[in-house]
Amino acid sequence: MVMTLSACFICCPQDIKLHIMQTLLETEQSYVHSLETLVKSYMRPLKSPEYSHLCSDPGMVDVMFYKLPEILNCHENFLQQLQMRINHWHDTQKIGDIISASMAKQPVLDTYTAFTNNFNRAKELISKASTKPAFFKFLEERTKEHKERLNLDDLIIQPIQRIPRYELLLKELIDNTPEDHPDQESLQLALNTVKTLATAIDESKNKADLKVRDEQALRDLEGMIDGHVALVSPQRRFIRQYGVTEMVRVAVQKGARKDRCVFLFSDLILCASVKRRSGGIRRPSISALSPATLPVEACKYKLAWKLPVEDVEIVKSPASTQQANQERDLGKLEEDLSILSRISGLTETLSSPHQGLDEVLKELTETVSKRLAEMQALPALPTALLSKVELTATTHEGIESFVLLFQGQEARQTFENDFAEAKKKLAARSKDHFPPVFLYPIPIMKTRSGMQFSCAAPSLGTMSNSLRDVWVCNSDGYVGQVCLLSLTPEPTVAFCISVCSARILCIAPVPGAQDMHSIRGRVHLRVPKIPLDTGQTRPLQFLGETTANGRCIMPVSNTLNQQASDIMPFDSDDSEDEDEVAMSPGSGMAPEIRLQVDDVPMEEASSEEDLERTSSSNNLEEMSSREDLEVLQPTMWLGTEDGCIHIYQCTDNIRTRKSRTKIRHPAAVQCILYLDNKVFVSLANGDLTVYRREPGHAWDTKNPLTVTLGSSTTPISKMVSVCSKLWCGCQNNILVVDPDTLNVEYQFSVSNDTQKTVHCIVSSGLGVWVSLQATAVVRLYHAGTYENLCDVDVTQTVYKMLAGSDAIIRQHKAACLRITALLICKELLWVGTSAGVVLTLPHPKITTATTSARDISIPNGSGQGHTGHVRFLTAVDIPSGKPPAPVQRKISEQVQDRTREIQPLEREQHQRRASATAAIVSNMMVISGGDGYEDFSATAPNEAAGKEDSTNHLLLWQV
Numbered sequence: 008m009v010m011t012l013s014a015c016f017i018c019c020p021q022d023i024k025l026h027i028m029q030t031l032l033e034t035e036q037s038y039v040h041s042l043e044t045l046v047k048s049y050m051r052p053l054k055s056p057e058y059s060h061l062c063s064d065p066g067m068v069d070v071m072f073y074k075l076p077e078i079l080n081c082h083e084n085f086l087q088q089l090q091m092r093i094n095h096w097h098d099t100q101k102i103g104d105i106i107s108a109s110m111a112k113q114p115v116l117d118t119y120t121a122f123t124n125n126f127n128r129a130k131e132l133i134s135k136a137s138t139k140p141a142f143f144k145f146l147e148e149r150t151k152e153h154k155e156r157l158n159l160d161d162l163i164i165q166p167i168q169r170i171p172r173y174e175l176l177l178k179e180l181i182d183n184t185p186e187d188h189p190d191q192e193s194l195q196l197a198l199n200t201v202k203t204l205a206t207a208i209d210e211s212k213n214k215a216d217l218k219v220r221d222e223q224a225l226r227d228l229e230g231m232i233d234g235h236v237a238l239v240s241p242q243r244r245f246i247r248q249y250g251v252t253e254m255v256r257v258a259v260q261k262g263a264r265k266d267r268c269v270f271l272f273s274d275l276i277l278c279a280s281v282k283r284r285s286g287g288i289r290r291p292s293i294s295a296l297s298p299a300t301l302p303v304e305a306c307k308y309k310l311a312w313k314l315p316v317e318d319v320e321i322v323k324s325p326a327s328t329q330q331a332n333q334e335r336d337l338g339k340l341e342e343d344l345s346i347l348s349r350i351s352g353l354t355e356t357l358s359s360p361h362q363g364l365d366e367v368l369k370e371l372t373e374t375v376s377k378r379l380a381e382m383q384a385l386p387a388l389p390t391a392l393l394s395k396v397e398l399t400a401t402t403h404e405g406i407e408s409f410v411l412l413f414q415g416q417e418a419r420q421t422f423e424n425d426f427a428e429a430k431k432k433l434a435a436r437s438k439d440h441f442p443p444v445f446l447y448p449i450p451i452m453k454t455r456s457g458m459q460f461s462c463a464a465p466s467l468g469t470m471s472n473s474l475r476d477v478w479v480c481n482s483d484g485y486v487g488q489v490c491l492l493s494l495t496p497e498p499t500v501a502f503c504i505s506v507c508s509a510r511i512l513c514i515a516p517v518p519g520a521q522d523m524h525s526i527r528g529r530v531h532l533r534v535p536k537i538p539l540d541t542g543q544t545r546p547l548q549f550l551g552e553t554t555a556n557g558r559c560i561m562p563v564s565n566t567l568n569q570q571a572s573d574i575m576p577f578d579s580d581d582s583e584d585e586d587e588v589a590m591s592p593g594s595g596m597a598p599e600i601r602l603q604v605d606d607v608p609m610e611e612a613s614s615e616e617d618l619e620r621t622s623s624s625n626n627l628e629e630m631s632s633r634e635d636l637e638v639l640q641p642t643m644w645l646g647t648e649d650g651c652i653h654i655y656q657c658t659d660n661i662r663t664r665k666s667r668t669k670i671r672h673p674a675a676v677q678c679i680l681y682l683d684n685k686v687f688v689s690l691a692n693g694d695l696t697v698y699r700r701e702p703g704h705a706w707d708t709k710n711p712l713t714v715t716l717g718s719s720t721t722p723i724s725k726m727v728s729v730c731s732k733l734w735c736g737c738q739n740n741i742l743v744v745d746p747d748t749l750n751v752e753y754q755f756s757v758s759n760d761t762q763k764t765v766h767c768i769v770s771s772g773l774g775v776w777v778s779l780q781a782t783a784v785v786r787l788y789h790a791g792t793y794e795n796l797c798d799v800d801v802t803q804t805v806y807k808m809l810a811g812s813d814a815i816i817r818q819h820k821a822a823c824l825r826i827t828a829l830l831i832c833k834e835l836l837w838v839g840t841s842a843g844v845v846l847t848l849p850h851p852k853i854t855t856a857t858t859s860a861r862d863i864s865i866p867n868g869s870g871q872g873h874t875g876h877v878r879f880l881t882a883v884d885i886p887s888g889k890p891p892a893p894v895q896r897k898i899s900e901q902v903q904d905r906t907r908e909i910q911p912l913e914r915e916q917h918q919r920r921a922s923a924t925a926a927i928v929s930n931m932m933v934i935s936g937g938d939g940y941e942d943f944s945a946t947a948p949n950e951a952a953g954k955e956d957s958t959n960h961l962l963l964w965q966v
Contacts, residue, residue: 023183042079061142074122085109103193121856124215234310244273254410279308314400315803322397340379446963448940457483460936464514465883466657467641482510509649515679646676680726693717714749727768736765767829773853778826796860808844808868830880833966839877845869875938885932933964
């Protein structure tokens with residue numbers, strides 16, 4: 008009977024195809040069951056409180072079973088479709104289309120790629136955890152519960168094996184499907200889709216493995232070189248090692264020669280001396296190495312110097328130039344001789360007399376042969392000259408030169424080729440990143456000695472006026488001052504005024520209430536009728552717009568016939584008699600809001616008696632309206648060193664109006680952050696205070712929530728919103744806080760040095776940049792896994808920007824270099840430094856599968872900066888999306904400069920891309936505030952240097 012069935016299968020292709028389909032269904036069911044086991048029997052229990060003790064770090068479980076829930080979800084959907092097709096099987100049934108549709112989805116590629124790239128790490132963590140008896144016992148119990156007794160290793164390898172299995176089954180299906188069958192074409196498409204998926208996964212895995220090998224090679228080299236050399240970097244790759252002799256210039260022995268080894272990396276050149284064994288016998292030098300063949304028994308080295316590749320240039324020596332010229336001339340003479348020989352052979356085929364031609368050819372051949380013999384007879388250049396390479400580098404000490412003698416001309420040529428290729432790749436990383444366009448500096452004269460910028464933030468636009476100003480705070484320790492930078496018609500400082508008697512430490516814009524419908528339902532404005540001779544209505548004007556007589560007003564409605572619910576009233580600037588409203592957390596008062604009609608005679612509008620009578624008869628209604636109107640307005644919260652928060656409405660004229668609310672706290676206000684209808688305030692005593700408001704109501708300053716997350720010695724220095732969570736910098740740690748419960752969900756250390764505190768935090772998407780106090784390194788963390796993706800040291804870029812500065816100033820700035828400000832704008836990280844240099848760095852795209860940011864570009868320094876510290880960085884929308892003419896010209900110049908560097912075949916495509924970039928320049932402006940102004944790109948000495956060092960400056964860029 009079995010043989011009969013077999014014979015039937017052999018004779019009936021449709022039966023064979025159905026049998027293959029059933030195999031596909033059974034294996035898919037088994038695969039989904041294995042994925043369910045991994046998620047439900049392993050992953051979820053290990054994350055539950057009952058088994059949480061099995062893993063020391065809760066994040067380990069997510070890494071062990073990375074992307075498995077997503078893979079399970081994909082295959083559950085696929086299995087459901089597959090089951091339906093087989094349940095309704097017929098002779099013309101198709102199956103290839105659902106395979107193509109399921110396997111061609113981008114989430115499938117993303118999840119499998121991420122799982123495959125993480126597989127080795129997951130296995131390593133599982134192996135490490137299995138050394139604990141409790142975890143090993145847990146695995147044994149789960150293996151016994153499985154019906155096929157498959158252990159964790161058997162299950163977790165299945166996603167790696169599944170895609171190749173589809174390919175084999177599809178080939179069998181195609182072989183057993185007639186060519187005229189409706190499913191033949193879709194099966195071929197499905198096979199191509201699965202092959203493409205498998206190839207993409209393999210390529211991604213190979214790249215991930217290569218990165219791991221590169222990183223291991225860097226670690227091996229790091230262990231072999233003494234001198235505290237940190238070589239492991241996400242974007243760095245080891246290229247080659249060369250044995251050289253360095254011509255060292257020393258005071259006693261000029262031109263001394265030292266045996267060295269030069270290590271060339273993708274972004275770094277490192278020179279080290281070979282250490283001797285204990286016996287005085289030196290180990291043999293290592294010739295050219297590759298990352299994969301780094302020997303375990305390699306020499307030990309001692310660091311001599313290291314330089315960034317981008318700062319190094321090769322000086323063409325006269326000897327090498329002469330050699331190159333000789334080789335070029337010899338090549339040309341040999342080519343000429345070959346051409347003459349071919350011409351002479353062709354003349355023999357001529358039927359007409361050519362005696363004169365033969366004589367000319369003979370004479371030319373003799374001349375070229377004689378010249379070639381003379382060139383070949385020239386004495387060879389000394390080997391030392393042909394193997395010599397001179398390097399020049401820009402360092403914090405100025406321009407330095409290094410002379411290296413390689414082991415031969417071939418070794419020198421190899422180094423020069425490798426070096427040129429490394430520089431080319433470095434330049435290619437940032438080729439398509441057009442730098443921000445610098446606009447101009449704005450000086451801010453100091454009204455008091457010692458005034459320095461402390462913070463700045465743009466105000467929030469209102470519904471009737473979207474324009475925004477920038478509030479710039481500076482202090483001298485005794486007085487807090489606000490300078491208002493107006494952006495219309497062009498950026499100009501409108502005024503500077505003292506607002507408090509303490510240093511302003513932080514500022515934050517807070518939007519108005521979100522529930523507009525509940526407010527509009529309660530607002531009733533009485534708008535007087537204004538008859539006009541022209542028969543037309545006349546526009547109302549309120550605070551915010553400047554009229555011909557210099558009054559500050561803003562249009563509220565276009566005509567008096569508009570509905571009152573569409574009118575957005577603003578506060579009058581006529582408030583000299585109003586007293587400051589000082590509020591503690593236990594009080595709650597709503598300040599008065601006045602409505603004023605400008606440029607309209609009161610006699611025409613209504614008599615004073617009518618207005619007064621209307622006011623008195625609707626007193627309660629107006630009080631309610633005033634409270635509601637204040638809720639509509641965005642506000643600015645200023646935190647001070649004496650523990651106060653001063654609250655202004657964004658529409659306030661702060662020259663004549665004091666703060667509407669002042670909230671007192673027991674300690675200095677370190678940071679203010681608005682998030683989800685709450686305002687979070689960190690204090691210097693370690694407290695985190697939260698102010699709330701109900702939808703459509705004012706802030707409840709009477710009953711704030713307060714939790715203690717730090718102490719007076721370890722307060723929360725900075726806060727930022729990351730994926731709806733609160734990241735708080737507390738000493739050298741990051742606390743991830745739930746904004747609703749105020750519980751610390753996760754905590755990790757940024758540095759092992761407890762003396763270093765978190766100084767700056769900024770975020771974009773899943774990437775969070777953190778810098779520590781008194782360091783020149785900024786670190787990138789993953790918002791989901793909290794992993795350190797990369798570290799970027801800005802030291803070398805800053806040194807390069809300071810190369811033209813005075814030697815004493817340069818050495819002073821280099822000695823105390825640190826990061827002072829961070830900002831992310833338009834996927835570009837901005838870094839302010841104590842040297843006054845402003846740097847930019849492309850913010851990498853971070854996904855849930857990102858485990859490192861190895862390909863991140865190196866920082867670029869702006870040609871314009873400050874003579875002193877960069878005190879703050881902020882960004883604001885500019886009024887118009889179209890850049891001014893000077894900005895457009897600068898962008899065009901940058902496009903042209905970059906286009907010249909590109910090969911002709913690529914130029915047209917690059918011009919189109921660059922022109923598009925210039926055409927869609929965003930309407931974002933970045934502002935830095937700091938001490939003085941300096942043009943680092945100037946080639947000639949700056950005669951004005953030092954004259955305005957004491958003047959604070961705002962520097963403006965368009966991004």
